Amino acid sequence: MEKITAKDNEKIKRYAKLASQKKARDVQGLFVIEGAKLFEEAARSDVQVEQVFLSESFLPRFEHLQKPSSMPPVFLIGEAVEHKIAGSPSPQGIYAVCKKLDKPLNLGKIDNNGKFIALWDLQDPGNVGTIFRAAEAMGISGILVSENCCDVYSLKTIRAAMGSLFRMPFLITDLDAFLEKYRDILHSYAAVVDKDALPLPSVDFSGGSVVVIGNEGNGLSSQQANCCRDKLTIPMPGSAESLNAAMAATIIIWEMAKGR
Amino acid sequence: MEKITAKDNEKIKRYAKLASQKKARDVQGLFVIEGAKLFEEAARSDVQVEQVFLSESFLPRFEHLQKPSSMPPVFLIGEAVEHKIAGSPSPQGIYAVCKKLDKPLNLGKIDNNGKFIALWDLQDPGNVGTIFRAAEAMGISGILVSENCCDVYSLKTIRAAMGSLFRMPFLITDLDAFLEKYRDILHSYAAVVDKDALPLPSVDFSGGSVVVIGNEGNGLSSQQANCCRDKLTIPMPGSAESLNAAMAATIIIWEMAKGR
Structure with a gap:
């Protein structure tokens, strides 16, 4: 050797x-x-x-x-x-x-039963890795990652994902175009902090759906949110500041998985 | 100066x-x-x-x-x-x-409507802090912390809790004795990885309840779990390894809050 x-x-x-x-x-x-x-x-x-x-x-x-x-x-x-x-x-x-893994989401498989999470410009590798873990645990179909997200292949993300990065189907893509292309097949939801948005427990995830999570500091811009068909929010009696992107995504993923 | x-x-x-x-x-x-x-x-x-x-x-x-x-x-x-x-x-x-804060849980207030989370020997300050944040966001009544948990007053925990430590009622106590004392007032659940336990979505949190979360590496021992009236589990189609203590607790807290 x-x-x-x-x-x-x-x-x-x-x-x-x-x-x-x-x-x-x-x-x-x-x-x-x-x-x-x-x-x-x-x-x-x-x-x-x-x-x-x-x-x-x-x-x-x-x-x-x-x-x-x-x-x-x-x-x-x-x-x-x-x-x-x-x-x-x-x-x-x-x-x-x-x-690097050559397992992009099999786009032929994006049908009206898939459940997807999309990460728009998340910057914290720990959050991105944690969301991969939650998505795998709950049997989510795949993860869309915007081109300006932190690198999923950095050691920090890989560590936080604890192996799920090697197993979860994911695709790094232009989210704008993705959401437009699959508008009729996947019901898209922008996850926002907004009391007028659909409360998460009332959302019906029985069909194909994708929930878009925004950047840690700013959330989704209104332009980004408008790429989705609807907006959803996590109702919180306490302070909204108290949930970070990974925790919010974990709760959303849990609700999506229940809707199977 | x-x-x-x-x-x-x-x-x-x-x-x-x-x-x-x-x-x-x-x-x-x-x-x-x-x-x-x-x-x-x-x-x-x-x-x-x-x-x-x-x-x-x-x-x-x-x-x-x-x-x-x-x-x-x-x-x-x-x-x-x-x-x-x-x-x-x-x-x-x-x-x-x-x-140090002198706001122990007002034990007179532990009635048949409170929702509590108990942390038994958690060792990761990041997890403990994150659970404080989730509990505050969701309006949980209070947190019980076992005496062998990592110190809630370490800077790491305080940072991860992002201020919620200053606002959430909590009590560092002997969990064994606490669970025994409030057995008839709070319905206690041990959070375990066990297919035979009650699936989380089927649990009725409308009354007073406390869910006990175990140590990151080992979960709850059977002795610890037996201090509770029931066991609950988070059903997962994927790998159970994929949820850490903070993520599991976040999902449980979310479900408890919905049961209000």
């Missing part, structure tokens, strides 16, 4: 770039993960792992990890190298380069 | 201890907050602010902040001092020592 000790090794430089730059991920169609748990989640899913980097002390544990069906090349790394690429204060010992 | 430049100033040493040690907070009945937003939230609530520390550059902004009704002494601090007490990488400029 080749050991890499130089921080300016080409593979290491590439890894570091993929870890820190959305542009590098976009251009190369790759992303990185770290830690045994995410590695196993990736191995168990359809994600194609391209390269693995291990610290020497992690090697014995690696033997027992679930491996991807097609085993990628594995490299040992020295301490200085690990220090350079580790994305968390306590080094995880295992790092991998993966191919 | 007195300016403190020595890191070993007694007031600064006390602040640093309160920030880092639960024991110091318990013994002194004090806690600390930082940042303009939390300071204003505290000022607007019943929280008694005892001391304020400001960086020089924050001074002009301080003029415009909401102040507590009874103004505490204010001290300027030098850069080295701020560096010592700042709890986040980007210094917030304002730090305060506050008195």
Whole structure:
């Protein structure tokens, strides 16, 4: 097993770039993960792992990890190298380069039974990852992600999504155009803070539907909300400020799933 | 305005201890907050602010902040001092020592209409804070916190709760004894992952009720669950692993609030 000790090794430089730059991920169609748990989640899913980097002390544990069906090349790394690429204060010992998932929502499948969540310009990777988890738990059909959302392939989002990113169907797309295109097939709802909007419990999610969640700071603009057929709101006796985007989305996803 | 430049100033040493040690907070009945937003939230609530520390550059902004009704002494601090007490990488400029809230749940008010959430040994301050926010948004009557939960007065919990800690009635107590004492007044439910438990949507929350949420890693032990009259579960078509304690609690709180 080749050991890499130089921080300016080409593979290491590439890894570091993929870890820190959305542009590098976009251009190369790759992303990185770290830690045994995410590695196993990736191995168990359809994600194609391209390269693995291990610290020497992690090697014995690696033997027992679930491996991807097609085993990628594995490299040992020295301490200085690990220090350079580790994305968390306590080094995880295992790092991998993966191919971006080629599982866009099967658009042929968007019919009048699907339940979708659309994320319009969310900026917090923790929120986006949490929404992926909730959507998977509740059996939501898929997630639409606007092009100006934070990158779903950043390590922060991947960590917050805890493997659900590897399994949930999702599509990064122009939401404007998507909502227009599927207007007759999916009943679209803008999630807003507005007492005149439809109260969530009264919404009938038995048919195909998509609920659009807005940016953390500003919610949906009226222009964005107007791309939807209706507006819905979560009735709250307390302060509206008290629910963040991920919590609001979790409640909405729960209600959509009940409408099956 | 007195300016403190020595890191070993007694007031600064006390602040640093309160920030880092639960024991110091318990013994002194004090806690600390930082940042303009939390300071204003505290000022607007019943929280008694005892001391304020400001960086020089924050001074002009301080003029415009909401102040507590009874103004505490204010001290300027030098850069080295701020560096010592700042709890986040980007210094917030304002730090305060506050008195712990003396608003235990009014136990006389625990009647057959209240809705309560009980947190049994939760360890993640982010989860606990998030649950406080959701409970406030949905108008839950109060929160019971087991004695082995993470400290609700740590800065991490306070930050995650975003002011709701200052407003929500809560009680740190022996949950065993609480559940036993109120067994006939509050219908208690253990939130578990168990297909044989009552599905959440079928639970009638119209009367007084308390739902007990378990530790992040292990959930409720069977002994803990047996302190409750019934068990409930969140039906999930997807993977149960996918909901964390805060998300599960948010959904439960939403359903409880609907049962009003």
